[in-house]
Amino acid sequence: MVLTLKAARVNQDMTQSQAAHKIGVSKYTLSNWERGISYPSARHIKQIESVYGVRYDDLIFLQKNNA
Numbered sequence: 636m637v638l639t640l641k642a643a644r645v646n647q648d649m650t651q652s653q654a655a656h657k658i659g660v661s662k663y664t665l666s667n668w669e670r671g672i673s674y675p676s677a678r679h680i681k682q683i684e685s686v687y688g689v690r691y692d693d694l695i696f697l698q699k700n701n702a
Contacts, residue, residue: 636693637693637694637695638689638693638694638695639669639694639695639697640665640668640669640683640694640695640696640697641669643683643687643689643693643694644665644669644687646687647686647687647688649686651665651666651669654686654687657682657686658679658682658683658686659679659682660675660679668696669697670697671696671697671698674696
């Protein structure tokens with residue numbers, strides 16, 4: 636199953652604040668990742684996998700819409 640970061644978070648029944656705290660980033664940073672404005676580092680991807688219970692290969696990272 637392929638998920639966006641937001642879908643993976645929602646599947647774990649977490650708010651952005653809760654997930655950001657567990658991953659070790661600010662809510663603002665997590666929001667930017669979910670909207671495709673910025674992307675997590677390799678270190679944070681490992682945290683995301685652990686917190687969300689998903690593999691990197693199962694995640695879709697959105698691209699910023701420049702339109």
